[in-house]
Amino acid sequence: MSERRIRVLVAKPGLDGHDRGAKTVASVLRDHGMEVVYTGLHKTPAMIAEIALQEDVDVVGLSILSGAHMELFPRVRQELVERGLDHVLMVGGGIIPGDDMQVLEADGFAKLFGPGTNTDSIAEYIQTEISKRWAAEEAQA
Amino acid sequence: MTETKPISIPEGRQAWEAALEAGKLRDSDFTSLSGSTLEVVYGPEDAPGDPVEDLGWPGQFPFTRGVHPSMYRGRLWTMRQFAGFGTARETNERFKFLLDHGQTGLSVAFDFPTLMGRDGDDEMCRGEVGQVGVAISSIADMEQLFDGIPMNEVSTSMTINGPAPILLAFYIACAERRGLDPAVLQGTVQNDILKEYQAQHAWLVPPEPALRMITDVMEYCTEHVPKWNTISISGYHIREAGSTAAQELAFTLANGLEYVRRGIERGMDVDSFAPRLSFFFDSHLDFFEEIAKFRAARRIWARKMREEFGAKDPRSWMLRFHTQTAGVSLTAQQPENNIVRTAYEALAAVLGGTQSLHTNSMDETLSLPTEKAVKIALRTQQIIAEETEVVHVADPLGGSYYVEALTDKMESEAEAYFNEIKRRGGVVPAIDSGYFQKEIHDSALSYQRAVENGSKKVVGVNCYSEGEESLEIELHRIRPEVEAESLKGLASLRADRDATRATAALDEIRAACNSSANLLQAFITAAHADCTLGEISQVLRDEFGDYIEPKIL
Amino acid sequence: MISWAENGNARFPETLEAIWSQVGRARRMGITGPPGAGKSTLVNELARLIREEESTVGILAVDPSSPLSGGALLGDRIRMEDRTADSGVFIRSMASRGSHGGMARAAVDAMDVMDAFGMHDVLVETVGVGQAEYDVVAAADTVLVVLCPGAGDGVQAMKSGLLELADVIAINKCDLPGADRLTSDMQEAVHLRTAGRDRWASPVVQCSAGKREGVDDVLAAVKSHREHLSDTLPDHRRQKRIQQVRQVVGEGLDEALWKTGGYGEQVEAMLCSGITPYAAASKVTQNLLKSAEENQSNELQA
Numbered sequence: 001m002s003e004r005r006i007r008v009l010v011a012k013p014g015l016d017g018h019d020r021g022a023k024t025v026a027s028v029l030r031d032h033g034m035e036v037v038y039t040g041l042h043k044t045p046a047m048i049a050e051i052a053l054q055e056d057v058d059v060v061g062l063s064i065l066s067g068a069h070m071e072l073f074p075r076v077r078q079e080l081v082e083r084g085l086d087h088v089l090m091v092g093g094g095i096i097p098g099d100d101m102q103v104l105e106a107d108g109f110a111k112l113f114g115p116g117t118n119t120d121s122i123a124e125y126i127q128t129e130i131s132k133r134w135a136a137e138e139a140q141a
Numbered sequence: 142m143t144e145t146k147p148i149s150i151p152e153g154r155q156a157w158e159a160a161l162e163a164g165k166l167r168d169s170d171f172t173s174l175s176g177s178t179l180e181v182v183y184g185p186e187d188a189p190g191d192p193v194e195d196l197g198w199p200g201q202f203p204f205t206r207g208v209h210p211s212m213y214r215g216r217l218w219t220m221r222q223f224a225g226f227g228t229a230r231e232t233n234e235r236f237k238f239l240l241d242h243g244q245t246g247l248s249v250a251f252d253f254p255t256l257m258g259r260d261g262d263d264e265m266c267r268g269e270v271g272q273v274g275v276a277i278s279s280i281a282d283m284e285q286l287f288d289g290i291p292m293n294e295v296s297t298s299m300t301i302n303g304p305a306p307i308l309l310a311f312y313i314a315c316a317e318r319r320g321l322d323p324a325v326l327q328g329t330v331q332n333d334i335l336k337e338y339q340a341q342h343a344w345l346v347p348p349e350p351a352l353r354m355i356t357d358v359m360e361y362c363t364e365h366v367p368k369w370n371t372i373s374i375s376g377y378h379i380r381e382a383g384s385t386a387a388q389e390l391a392f393t394l395a396n397g398l399e400y401v402r403r404g405i406e407r408g409m410d411v412d413s414f415a416p417r418l419s420f421f422f423d424s425h426l427d428f429f430e431e432i433a434k435f436r437a438a439r440r441i442w443a444r445k446m447r448e449e450f451g452a453k454d455p456r457s458w459m460l461r462f463h464t465q466t467a468g469v470s471l472t473a474q475q476p477e478n479n480i481v482r483t484a485y486e487a488l489a490a491v492l493g494g495t496q497s498l499h500t501n502s503m504d505e506t507l508s509l510p511t512e513k514a515v516k517i518a519l520r521t522q523q524i525i526a527e528e529t530e531v532v533h534v535a536d537p538l539g540g541s542y543y544v545e546a547l548t549d550k551m552e553s554e555a556e557a558y559f560n561e562i563k564r565r566g567g568v569v570p571a572i573d574s575g576y577f578q579k580e581i582h583d584s585a586l587s588y589q590r591a592v593e594n595g596s597k598k599v600v601g602v603n604c605y606s607e608g609e610e611s612l613e614i615e616l617h618r619i620r621p622e623v624e625a626e627s628l629k630g631l632a633s634l635r636a637d638r639d640a641t642r643a644t645a646a647l648d649e650i651r652a653a654c655n656s657s658a659n660l661l662q663a664f665i666t667a668a669h670a671d672c673t674l675g676e677i678s679q680v681l682r683d684e685f686g687d688y689i690e691p692k693i694l
Numbered sequence: 695m696i697s698w699a700e701n702g703n704a705r706f707p708e709t710l711e712a713i714w715s716q717v718g719r720a721r722r723m724g725i726t727g728p729p730g731a732g733k734s735t736l737v738n739e740l741a742r743l744i745r746e747e748e749s750t751v752g753i754l755a756v757d758p759s760s761p762l763s764g765g766a767l768l769g770d771r772i773r774m775e776d777r778t779a780d781s782g783v784f785i786r787s788m789a790s791r792g793s794h795g796g797m798a799r800a801a802v803d804a805m806d807v808m809d810a811f812g813m814h815d816v817l818v819e820t821v822g823v824g825q826a827e828y829d830v831v832a833a834a835d836t837v838l839v840v841l842c843p844g845a846g847d848g849v850q851a852m853k854s855g856l857l858e859l860a861d862v863i864a865i866n867k868c869d870l871p872g873a874d875r876l877t878s879d880m881q882e883a884v885h886l887r888t889a890g891r892d893r894w895a896s897p898v899v900q901c902s903a904g905k906r907e908g909v910d911d912v913l914a915a916v917k918s919h920r921e922h923l924s925d926t927l928p929d930h931r932r933q934k935r936i937q938q939v940r941q942v943v944g945e946g947l948d949e950a951l952w953k954t955g956g957y958g959e960q961v962e963a964m965l966c967s968g969i970t971p972y973a974a975a976s977k978v979t980q981n982l983l984k985s986a987e988e989n990q991s992n993e994l995q996a
Contacts, residue, residue: 003701004701004703005764005765005789005791014253014268014269015253015257015259016253016269017341017343018342020381020383020582023582023693024383024585024586024589026694027582027586027694029765030760031762031763031765032763033763033764034765035759035768036765036768037769037771037787038694038767038768038769038771039771039772039775040689040769040772041690042257042265043775043778044264046779047775047779050779051778051785054784054785054786055768055786056697056786066253066269066272066273067269067272067508067509067619068267068268068269068272070268071267071268071269072267072268075267095506095507095508097508114473115472115473115506116472116473116474116599116602118593119589119593120593566844574730689772690772691772691773692734694767694769
């Protein structure tokens with residue numbers, strides 16, 4: 001029997017084409033044993049939420065360097081909630097000023113990672129958070 | 142006193158090796174930024190190049206030592222700071238500010254909707270209008286952008302690729318509306334689509350029709366806008382996406398050679414368009430590796446152009462280039478340190494013989510630069526030019542064993558990549574199979590791992606860090622009203638224009654897509670008819686199809 | 695529910711029970727071929743054509759897991775991006791994970807779920823690199839093998855057994871040099887296998903999925919294979935279900951004997967007594983069969 005593995009959606013909302021960070025993080029999460037679905041570039045919030053639904057992911061990670069995070073991040077969150085996916089762990093990264101990070105973290109995002117973040121620490125954060133959730137699920141069941 | 146007997150070079154080397162063996166070394170991997178192994182010291186045997194064939198003198202084939210005989214004694218490089226944000230009016234003000242502070246050329250940064258060929262009122266663009274550059278959706282926006290700026294005097298660089306021919310059409314049409322002959326226009330449009338598929342990812346249509354439009358631009362400008370640089374063949378984005386220096390060099394030149402091939406296939410004489418091709422490189426932190434890269438670039442290009450394509454005009458052999466310091470080398474932590482990084486990178490570009498230079502501002506990992514940060518960045522160049530005295534001597538590092546050995550190595554690594562690309566059927570098939578994208582991703586990943594395991598150091602990030610620091614730096618924010626203003630402008634443009642004329646112009650583009658007519662000509666007609674960027678792009682997408690990236694992960 | 699299947703969650707079998715009456719309506723197509731043959735692009739285009747016929751499509755894209763970390767990068771969706779916005783298309787990416795059988799079973803389960811939830815067509819795509827991947831596509835009604843000039847030539851495809859699986863062979867990127875040669879090679883190979891026998895002769899169809907050319911011909915060939923199957927389809931499927939049952943039984947036995955049944959210790963003791971591995975195996979098998987017979991007769995008596 002297979003064991004349960006963390007499924008992560010790494011997504012690029014909006015028009016910016018800088019995918020170095022997204023692809024690097026996707027590779028690192030894979031190396032930490034996660035199953036990572038990568039969306040490719042130029043996705044709308046609705047497309048990202050639809051993919052998250054179809055792929056039944058535990059985590060949605062958004063990467064953005066276009067400055068449009070305050071518009072696009074909350075919209076992705078809203079689209080996820082509309083599909084009943086409010087339980088999904090939401091994280092994000094990119095060029096995001098500290099004030100904006102605070103606003104987003106108060107608004108449903110579990111954590112935002114700025115430039116220079118150690119990628120292993122992102123993986124560890126996800127592992128810790130998801131194990132907590134799975135433990136809680138099992139306790140309930 | 143006993144007389145010291147002079148020792149021979151091999152004897153000296155032996156003695157040195159013994160001494161080296163006996164000594165103790167620091168704990169470091171002693172590799173270049175790109176991960177190549179480096180020797181402790183370089184000697185004559187490491188740089189066996191021919192002083193005539195491989196070096197020559199400045200201004201002489203193969204131009205290893207520079208493209209001008211006097212280099213910076215004749216003319217300094219153009220200090221060209223890339224700028225653009227918000228509305229055309231705001232960017233227009235920033236341009237005037239920069240011109241007033243001694244900048245000698247303009248460089249337009251566009252926002253993502255413009256880079257992707259979409260109008261500000263497109264549903265895909267919510268939240269992105271005016272964010273990372275200026276929003277230009279029509280000739281009206283272009284007129285506002287250059288309001289009060291003499292288009293016949295300044296040289297303008299436009300960083301745009303997928304829809305580059307359309308933006309160039311807006312610029313030309315704008316000049317025509319002011320009664321100027323396009324022949325007086327000077328500047329550059331990046332218009333380098335191949336590296337978009339490889340690294341930067343702002344495309345409009347698939348490679349083949351995109352290359353056709355670029356060739357149309359080359360053809361049109363050769364005849365009508367002869368002082369315009371029709372393509373700025375760019376390694377910058379390849380490097381910023383994570384490539385090594387040698388990959389940046391090789392992929393960029395391979396792209397350049399592909400454009401030349403296309404021009405020749407169109408039936409143009411190579412010397413009629415090649416002198417208007419220019420290059421754009423990154424200058425990263427590994428000082429000598431970068432200088433070697435610039436020198437090797439000139440040498441390879443000169444050889445290929447003369448030997449492979451039979452170019453006869455020396456201007457076709459010369460690789461002229463713009464440089465931008467490495468944005469990717471900047472850190473969000475302790476951002477003031479970025480001023481120092483940028484200064485070293487700028488110095489490498491100057492010692493490598495650049496024709497123009499953009500220095501990044503210290504706050505660019507956090508947001509668009511503030512006016513103060515931009516000014517410091519510009520002053521960095523001015524200090525090199527006015528205070529360091531490095532500008533008096535051409536190719537000051539020529540003849541350094543180390544730099545010559547690195548230059549030779551860059552050239553041979555590039556040749557190996559050219560062969561691999563050829564084996565894969567050429568640049569476009571290699572793009573389709575994701576070859577470049579995978580190479581770049583692999584290099585980016587191995588660098589990231591090197592930083593995280595500490596074998597590559599980044600000050601403030603994995604050494605000398607100060608923990609959680611609060612950033613006390615003023616940030617440049619885009620006014621939230623920008624999007625609404627842009628939408629309003631578009632609405633009134635569409636309401637006020639002659640609708641019949643606009644539709645006819647779009648139909649003409651559609652017809653041109655399916656014939657051999659010159660598309661740039663059709664875009665200029667459409668610009669005059671107040672057609673928008675998004676409308677023109679949509680016709681192209683309809684006729685040529687969308688592009689989907691290959692899977693490389 | 696697909697996640698339950700993948701994770702071997704105990705809730706899956708009972709849930710499948712609840713929807714089982716709905717399983718069996720969908721047409722199932724397996725698509726495989728060497729890396730770089732353009733499978734995802736072709737799947738995307740096939741899905742587009744099927745959608746134009748007003749049918750709904752479920753796509754299962756299987757990618758290999760990393761043998762080192764057990765993680766996986768699932769990027770097939772990138773090539774199917776224009777399908778994401780379409781509510782009549784459901785795309786699911788699946789990692790192959792460790793065990794061979796496990797992957798094939800989870801894939802069949804996922805197809806069953808898509809089928810039960812009303813997808814008219816279910817497409818499963820794997821990289822054709824080994825037996826495990828072949829098993830996945832072999833569970834479909836029709837197997838489409840995608841080749842292209844250059845990426846893994848025809849000889850390799852023949853050697854690897856890929857062609858024996860193929861009900862339809864698509865030669866993708868047919869504008870590349872070598873496509874005609876590859877096509878005639880494949881036609882010849884099919885002819886050699888089928889000439890004079892009462893067997894389905896797999897059609898070899900050229901297409902260029904990236905340019906949307908010839909994909910309708912591929913779909914037509916798939917349909918003709920379905921027509922050929924029409925009478926035998928129930929039997930065809932039953933044979934595959936028998937395989938599935940065998941596999942699940944095998945896994946169950948494995949679990950019961952070696953993990954919970956204490957057979958490991960028994961065998962260790964036998965080997966210590968100096969008998970050969972074959973003798974030990976023979977003893978274990980005989981014991982098992984004997985106890986199975988006893989159970990059966992007990993049941994009859996009761």
